[in-house]
Amino acid sequence: MSNNDKSVVSRLRKLISEGAYAPGERLGEVAVAEQLGVSRTPVRLAFRTLEQEGLLQQAGKRGFMVREFTQADVHCAVEVRGVLEGLAARHLAEQGLPPDVDKELSFWIQKGKKLIAKGYLVESDINQWSELNAHFHGIIIHSIGSGVVADAIARNNHLPFAAADSIIIDSDDLEREFKKLQLAQFHHELIFQSLKRGEGARAEMLMREHALIGLRYPELLADSE
Amino acid sequence: MSNNDKSVVSRLRKLISEGAYAPGERLGEVAVAEQLGVSRTPVRLAFRTLEQEGLLQQAGKRGFMVREFTQADVHCAVEVRGVLEGLAARHLAEQGLPPDVDKELSFWIQKGKKLIAKGYLVESDINQWSELNAHFHGIIIHSIGSGVVADAIARNNHLPFAAADSIIIDSDDLEREFKKLQLAQFHHELIFQSLKRGEGARAEMLMREHALIGLRYPELLADSE
DNA sequence: ATTATGGTTATTGGATCCAAAGTAAAGGCT
DNA sequence: AGCCTTTACTTTGGATCCAATAACCATAAT
Numbered sequence: 001m002s003n004n005d006k007s008v009v010s011r012l013r014k015l016i017s018e019g020a021y022a023p024g025e026r027l028g029e030v031a032v033a034e035q036l037g038v039s040r041t042p043v044r045l046a047f048r049t050l051e052q053e054g055l056l057q058q059a060g061k062r063g064f065m066v067r068e069f070t071q072a073d074v075h076c077a078v079e080v081r082g083v084l085e086g087l088a089a090r091h092l093a094e095q096g097l098p099p100d101v102d103k104e105l106s107f108w109i110q111k112g113k114k115l116i117a118k119g120y121l122v123e124s125d126i127n128q129w130s131e132l133n134a135h136f137h138g139i140i141i142h143s144i145g146s147g148v149v150a151d152a153i154a155r156n157n158h159l160p161f162a163a164a165d166s167i168i169i170d171s172d173d174l175e176r177e178f179k180k181l182q183l184a185q186f187h188h189e190l191i192f193q194s195l196k197r198g199e200g201a202r203a204e205m206l207m208r209e210h211a212l213i214g215l216r217y218p219e220l221l222a223d224s225e
Numbered sequence: 226m227s228n229n230d231k232s233v234v235s236r237l238r239k240l241i242s243e244g245a246y247a248p249g250e251r252l253g254e255v256a257v258a259e260q261l262g263v264s265r266t267p268v269r270l271a272f273r274t275l276e277q278e279g280l281l282q283q284a285g286k287r288g289f290m291v292r293e294f295t296q297a298d299v300h301c302a303v304e305v306r307g308v309l310e311g312l313a314a315r316h317l318a319e320q321g322l323p324p325d326v327d328k329e330l331s332f333w334i335q336k337g338k339k340l341i342a343k344g345y346l347v348e349s350d351i352n353q354w355s356e357l358n359a360h361f362h363g364i365i366i367h368s369i370g371s372g373v374v375a376d377a378i379a380r381n382n383h384l385p386f387a388a389a390d391s392i393i394i395d396s397d398d399l400e401r402e403f404k405k406l407q408l409a410q411f412h413h414e415l416i417f418q419s420l421k422r423g424e425g426a427r428a429e430m431l432m433r434e435h436a437l438i439g440l441r442y443p444e445l446l447a448d449s450e
Numbered sequence: 451a452t453t454a455t456g457g458t459t460a461t462t463g464g465a466t467c468c469a470a471a472g473t474a475a476a477g478g479c480t
Numbered sequence: 481a482g483c484c485t486t487t488a489c490t491t492t493g494g495a496t497c498c499a500a501t502a503a504c505c506a507t508a509a510t
Contacts, residue, residue: 038465039464039465039466040464040465040466041463041465041466042463042464042465045463061471062471062472
């Protein structure tokens with residue numbers, strides 16, 4: 001669990017989600033160890049972690065292989081994030097929005113408003129959106145007294161395409177992405193409104209719908225052109 | 226990931242959830258290794274797995290400690306299971322209940338009906354209930370094409386008190402437990418009904434409510450005496 | 451007296467070694 | 481010629497060894 005161990009986990013995680021290994025490919029301990037320039041021990045430790053994260057799965061009786069993700073898997077992972085973040089949002093609405101959380105959320109909402117206000121997107125806006133989006137979601141998730149929900153979401157986010165900030169896929173077509181982000185920002189504002197008013201059910205449903213933005217919205221946004 | 230490794234994980238998991246170690250207690254690798262009669266290697270591997278499962282957490286810069294669970298954690302874990310199983314139930318209802326799943330669910334429903342029909346509980350009924358309950362929930366969870374939801378639930382179930390079959394707490398007061406199981410059985414039947422009729426939203430909400438049976442129902446059942 | 455610094459000790463992390471299990475290949479037998 | 485068996489090799493799993501580092505303690509200085 002020291003520097004190296006953690007770095008092996010994250011380096012492998014990156015390699016896998018970048019597609020450096022083919023889905024279903026068997027990962028040999030020695031091969032990976034040599035590739036990363038470490039001994040087998042940290043690799044073996046990392047394999048266990050990545051297995052739990054769902055990126056690897058056991059290959060028969062021996063060793064691990066890269067897990068393959070179907071379209072259904074991606075879809076389910078997004079929905080799982082939706083119901084979990086929805087749960088968090090409902091809790092927050094029901095328990096009442098504490099003043100400091102209110103203030104923080106408001107801050108990031110304003111940032112998003114400014115980003116969208118100018119009516120178009122430039123390349124550098126994407127990182128800014130990622131940041132504010134992560135903060136907005138993070139605040140809601142961590143506002144619950146228990147870390148259990150946040151943990152479940154974090155584990156789910158290890159699956160490729162499941163994380164909240166994987167909305168941006170196509171940085172070539174900035175015009176369509178702008179429409180998507182405009183909608184996402186409006187979702188954020190609606191969620192914020194429902195949180196402030198203590199509307200638990202509405203906050204939950206909005207959050208669940210918000211999760212689908214990368215999944216179900218592209219086709220509609222394409223048509224509306 | 227061989228016999229021994231897996232057994233170390235499950236033995237440790239059992240020890241932890243049984244409370245063999247105090248919450249917050251630091252677990253030394255050598256101590257645990259000696260206790261289980263293995264070398265440090267499988268213990269180190271197991272620690273990584275158990276960390277991901279949420280039973281252990283890092284203790285400062287070095288090693289691991291037993292994670293402490295607050296009442297809020299338990300509550301959240303149950304709710305997480307509720308929304309995830311609710312998601313699974315809704316999916317199943319929306320996609321339509323396949324004949325074989327219908328048949329299987331019906332079988333376990335009948336088993337439950339018989340168990341409850343005699344009007345009281347005996348000690349041996351508890352195991353039977355555990356079995357049919359596990360099957361009922363398992364079938365619904367695994368009916369989705371993707372394993373992502375099932376995985377998320379499985380991970381959540383590693384947390385103590387979160388699993389669906391941890392309903393039975395008090396095997397002394399079999400009379401109260403009977404009332405609880407009677408309700409649980411009725412929940413199962415309602416869920417089954419809604420699944421068959423394709424009532425997605427109803428199936429989801431019933432499943433979410435069903436998850437709370439171990440949490441919120443005891444006080445009411447006590448009053449009703 | 452309290453704090454800081456240095457040293458010692460205990461424990462973890464990484465590498466290597468050995469054994470066990472599995473797989474593949476080759477040869478023999480039917 | 482095909483299949484089964486046996487053997488050899490590959491790869492993982494477990495144990496041990498060595499190094500690095502964090503924690504603890506003691507002593508000294510302010």
